[in-house]
Amino acid sequence: MNIEQRIQSLEDKTQQIKNHLLTLGDMRPGSLSRQYNVCGKPGCRCKDPNHPKRHGPYYQLSYVHRGKSTSQFIRPELRATVRTQIATFKKFRKLSDQWVNLALTIAKLKLDAAKQKLSS
Ligand SMILES: [Zn+2]
Structure with a gap:
């Protein structure tokens, strides 16, 4: 393959990527984690001395955008x-x-390619 053909082939690949990008739907950065919490209610099951059963699961989304890290809870029905x-x-x-x-x-x-043209 000469240099022009190589450029053409890479430009074709670039076009495929652009086409693929156009098909992407809703997006957001981040990761989801599952959490179990302890509350402040006296005598709650979450603080049972023998069989503590913590509250949850809660799903937390964390992400960094423009250098600022943020996290928020996600309702279970929105997890998917x-x-x-x-x-x-x-x-x-x-x-x-x-x-x-x-x-x-x-x-x-x-x-x-431009250099080749100049020197030839
Ligand atoms: Zn509790």
């Missing part, structure tokens, strides 16, 4: 939706990364 959004965000990140890798390679090949 949030999981899908998190998975979509990971896909988005992976595709963006691949796009940047391709873009860097394409930029380098185009510079090489």
Whole structure:
């Protein structure tokens, strides 16, 4: 493959990534964790000396955005939706990364091609 063909092939791959990005649905960064809590009520089951049974599970979403970390509770019925959004965000990140890798390679090949033209 000559340099133009290589560039073309990488540009085709880039187009596939762009098409894939367009199909992504709702997304959000973060991770979900399951938590069990102890309350302040005296004599509550969560503080039973022999068989403590803590409250929960509660689902907590944590994420960092623009350097600020945030967490919030997610209602159990929204857990599946949030999981899908998190998975979509990971896909988005992976595709963006691949796009940047391709873009860097394409930029380098185009510079090489320009140099070849100058020296020939
Ligand atoms: Zn309790």
